[in-house]
Amino acid sequence: MISLRKFTFNAFAENTYLLYDETKQAIIIDPGMMDNSEERLMLNAIAEEELNPVKVVLTHGHIDHVLGVDFCMKKFGIPLVSHKKALPTIGMAEQVSRMYGLPFTTCPDPTEFIEEGEQLTFGNSSMDVLFVPGHAPGHVAFVDHDGKKVIAGDVLFQGSVGRVDLPGGDAPLLAKSIQEKMYALPDEMIVYCGHGPETTIGIEKQSNPFVRPGFSAF
Numbered sequence: 001m002i003s004l005r006k007f008t009f010n011a012f013a014e015n016t017y018l019l020y021d022e023t024k025q026a027i028i029i030d031p032g033m034m035d036n037s038e039e040r041l042m043l044n045a046i047a048e049e050e051l052n053p054v055k056v057v058l059t060h061g062h063i064d065h066v067l068g069v070d071f072c073m074k075k076f077g078i079p080l081v082s083h084k085k086a087l088p089t090i091g092m093a094e095q096v097s098r099m100y101g102l103p104f105t106t107c108p109d110p111t112e113f114i115e116e117g118e119q120l121t122f123g124n125s126s127m128d129v130l131f132v133p134g135h136a137p138g139h140v141a142f143v144d145h146d147g148k149k150v151i152a153g154d155v156l157f158q159g160s161v162g163r164v165d166l167p168g169g170d171a172p173l174l175a176k177s178i179q180e181k182m183y184a185l186p187d188e189m190i191v192y193c194g195h196g197p198e199t200t201i202g203i204e205k206q207s208n209p210f211v212r213p214g215f216s217a218f
């Protein structure tokens with residue numbers, strides 16, 4: 001069974017997720033820690049649960065989701081996994097961080113790529129990969145069917161959807177990703193978002209003001 005701890009990091013209030021199972025192997029999804037105190041929060045959780053991190057994984061390459069990548073890769077000597085189409089966005093991270101005046105040095109290139117149809121694995125666990133572009137190129141989501149949860153990055157939020165005004169953003173494509181991929185998941189599935197609180201697929205299908213089945217504001 002996949003367990004999860006959620007952290008909210010950095011000036012963008014980005015959600016970082018630590019996932020692990022009974023083997024104590026763990027993956028860190030979208031590490032956004034931007035300073036020592038945020039790094040310590042992650043290290044403390046890993047020590048408390050006696051975890052062994054094996055991968056850093058990105059839903060997409062936006063700056064607020066990659067601020068802690070270099071720290072995690074170096075600290076644990078582990079690979080970085082993303083979709084191949086996220087590469088150009090990841091490559092822009094340094095330039096974007098300077099724009100925001102963030103204390104950020106680098107985000108290394110991914111060492112492994114993952115695609116829809118493949119499984120994200122660690123310990124005894126495997127998660128389905130969904131390709132859900134529109135907010136950012138190469139955006140993926142990770143589905144734990146047994147645990148009824150999806151790590152959705154910045155595709156779908158409680159009562160909202162990801163912004164589409166950043167480079168590579170595409171509103172109709174985002175609506176299509178949500179309608180065809182996210183809303184095809186079971187209603188009771190919990191959505192763990194890249195920002196803000198959790199929601200469920202059923203709640204958003206019923207009440208999301210931007211994208212519902214058969215309706216898109218874009």
Ligand SMILES: [Zn+2]
Nearest residue numbers: 060062136154
């Ligand atoms: Zn984003």
